[in-house]
Amino acid sequence: MSRPTLREALREGPFTLAMSSGFFGFFAHCGVLSVLEDEGLVPSRASGSSAGALVTGAWAAGLDAGTLARTLEGLRREDFWDPAPGFGWLEGGLFRGRLEALLPRRSFAEARVPLTVSAFDVRARATRVLSTGDLAAAVHASCAVPGMFHPVRIDGRWLLDGGVKDRPGLQGVPAGERVLFHHLSSRSPWRSTRAMEVPRRPGLVALVIDDLPRVGPYRLAEGPRALAASRAAARRALDAPVQGGMVRLSA
Numbered sequence: 098m099s100r101p102t103l104r105e106a107l108r109e110g111p112f113t114l115a116m117s118s119g120f121f122g123f124f125a126h127c128g129v130l131s132v133l134e135d136e137g138l139v140p141s142r143a144s145g146s147s148a149g150a151l152v153t154g155a156w157a158a159g160l161d162a163g164t165l166a167r168t169l170e171g172l173r174r175e176d177f178w179d180p181a182p183g184f185g186w187l188e189g190g191l192f193r194g195r196l197e198a199l200l201p202r203r204s205f206a207e208a209r210v211p212l213t214v215s216a217f218d219v220r221a222r223a224t225r226v227l228s229t230g231d232l233a234a235a236v237h238a239s240c241a242v243p244g245m246f247h248p249v250r251i252d253g254r255w256l257l258d259g260g261v262k263d264r265p266g267l268q269g270v271p272a273g274e275r276v277l278f279h280h281l282s283s284r285s286p287w288r289s290t291r292a293m294e295v296p297r298r299p300g301l302v303a304l305v306i307d308d309l310p311r312v313g314p315y316r317l318a319e320g321p322r323a324l325a326a327s328r329a330a331a332r333r334a335l336d337a338p339v340q341g342g343m344v345r346l347s348a
Contacts, residue, residue: 099338100338100339100340101338101339102335102336102337102338102339103302103304103334103335103336103337103338103339103344104136104138104335104336106302106339107133107138107277107302107335108138109275110275111140111141111142111275112140112141112142112274112275112276112277113140113141113142113143113144113270113274113275113276113277114130114133114140114142114143114144114153114276114277114279115143115144115145115149115153115265115266115267115270115276115277115278115279116129116144116145116146116148116149116150116152116153116266116278116279116281117145117146117147117148117149117260117264117265117266117278117279117280117281118146118147118148118149118150118258118259118260118263118264118265118266118281119147119148119149119260119281120147120148120242120312120313121148121312121313121314121316121317121320122148122149122281122312122323123148123149123151123152123169124169124312124320124321124323124324124327125279125281125306125309125323125324125326125327126145126148126149126151126152126153126279126281126327127152127162127165127166127169127324127327128166128323128324128325128326128327128328128329128330128331129279129304129306129327129328129331130152130156130162130165131162131163131166131328132328132331132332132335133162133277133331134161134162134163136335138335140210140277141210142210142211142212142270142274143156143157143210143211143212143213144212144213144214144215144266144267144269144270145214145215145239145259145266146214146215146239146258146259146260146263146264146265146266147215147239147240147242147258147259147260147266148240148281149266149279149281150214150215150235150236150239150240150259150266151236151239151240152165153212153214153266154200154212154214154232154235154236154239155199155200155236157208157209157210157212157232158200158201158202158203158207158208158209158232159200159201159202159208159209160199160200160201166324168199169320169324170320170321170324172317172320173317174314174315174317176191176195177191177192177195178191178314179191179192181247183247184247184248185241185242185243185244185245185246185247185248186244186245186246187245187246187247188246188247189237189241189246189247189249192237192240192246193233193234193237196233196236196237197233200232200233200236202232203231203232203233204229204230204231204232205227205228205229205230205232205235206229208232211228212228212232213226213227213228213268213269213270214226214227214228214235214236214238214239214259214266214269215227215239215259215260215262215263215266215268215269216235216238216239216241216249216251216256216257216258216259217256217257217258217259217260217261217262217263218254218255218256219248219254219255219256219257220254220255221254223262224259224261224262224263224268225254225256226268226269227239227251227269228269230251230252231251234249234251235251237249238251238256238257238259239256239258239259240258241256241257241258242257242258243257243258243261246258265278265280265296267296267298267301272298272299273299273300274300275300275301276298276300276301276302277302277304278296278301278302278303278304279303279304280295280296280303280304280305281309282305282306282307282309295343297342301342302339302342302343302344303342303343303344303345304331304334304343304344304345305343305344305345305346306326306327306330306331306334306345306346306347306348307345307346307347307348308347308348309323309326309327309348310322310323310326310348311323326348327348329348330346330347330348333346334346
């Protein structure tokens with residue numbers, strides 16, 4: 098019996114799109130999302146952590162992948178670089194302002210599909226799943242990389258990057274959901290082997306694209322290359338068979 102392709106698997110029924118954290122991996126996430134949109138493979142639910150929260154949050158707020166791609170491709174470091182004293186290098190006001198200007202809808206209640214965003218509660222030292230309230234605030238908190246951004250206060254709690262405890266961004270996705278999970282491979286020496294593992298759970302299909310260009314605040318010029326490479330790989334992935342709950346290929 099032949100294995101279904103990723104395209105066939107996604108067409109079997111409604112699915113959740115989940116996207117992992119991964120520093121400036123939002124370029125790669127956007128490339129994957131753009132292919133899903135082009136193919137009419139629209140998720141019925143979305144979830145994410147850090148870079149994944151930025152892309153799934155923007156899409157759930159009504160932004161199409163093409164518009165998001167053009168915004169990211171025009172991103173410059175001065176657009177979000179606002180050093181200030183505090184528990185992190187950047188205050189985060191510029192980043193928050195760009196989010197608020199970018200998102201067509203401002204609250205989870207207005208999102209086009211149910212959305213969950215993972216953040217890290219500093220005091221509780223645990224993941225907090227955000228699914229109500231202000232979307233820009235939630236995405237800001239989920240993207241607040243420790244040491245880079247100041248923590249974000251929501252409902253009296255200080256929050257940081259969701260990837261601290263929930264790198265896949267899956268904690269808010271109910272068990273039993275059909276999930277397409279875009280996993281960003283991490284090459285950071287600070288990540289544990291377990292943190293870099295591709296998650297497995299019933300109903301989940303992971304898409305893993307290896308060897309994408311590395312992007313960061315001092316390597317933003319690589320962003321458009323990462324977006325284009327992930328887009329090309331995602332197109333190939335749709336016609337690849339799902340093996341062991343995964344489609345893995347090189348950029």
